[in-house]
Amino acid sequence: MRVVRELVKEEIRVSIFSWNSKYILKYEWGPMEQTFKLNETDILEESELEGFLSGDFFNQVKVRFKEMGDSFLGKLENS
Numbered sequence: 001m002r003v004v005r006e007l008v009k010e011e012i013r014v015s016i017f018s019w020n021s022k023y024i025l026k027y028e029w030g031p032m033e034q035t036f037k038l039n040e041t042d043i044l045e046e047s048e049l050e051g052f053l054s055g056d057f058f059n060q061v062k063v064r065f066k067e068m069g070d071s072f073l074g075k076l077e078n079s
Contacts, residue, residue, distance in 0.1 A: 004046060009053060010062070016049055025052055029065045032072065 001019040008014070017024040023043060025036040036052075043049060051057065 004049070007053075009058070012061070012065070014053060016052075023049065025049070027061050027065075030069065032065060032068045034061060034064060 001017050001024075004016040004018050004023070006013070006015045011029060013028040015024075015026045015028075017026070018040065021040050022037050023040060025038070027034045
């Protein structure tokens with residue numbers, strides 16, 4: 001597995017890997033993570049992966065983390 005890039009953006013750790021002819025995009029925030037896989041053939045150049053670090057896609061990742069966090073905390077409080 002090759003690390004393409006690692007960064008922290010708006011408190012979300014983002015790791016991009018290349019493995020087995022796929023790019024693996026991993027977003028981590030607190031105890032939660034989201035992982036997306038796409039074929040390397042779907043991306044012409046690695047610079048195109050920047051599109052997954054901003055705009056609508058990244059905003060949806062943040063919203064999903066908020067939903068996941070609310071659900072997780074709700075379960076912890078009701079246990």
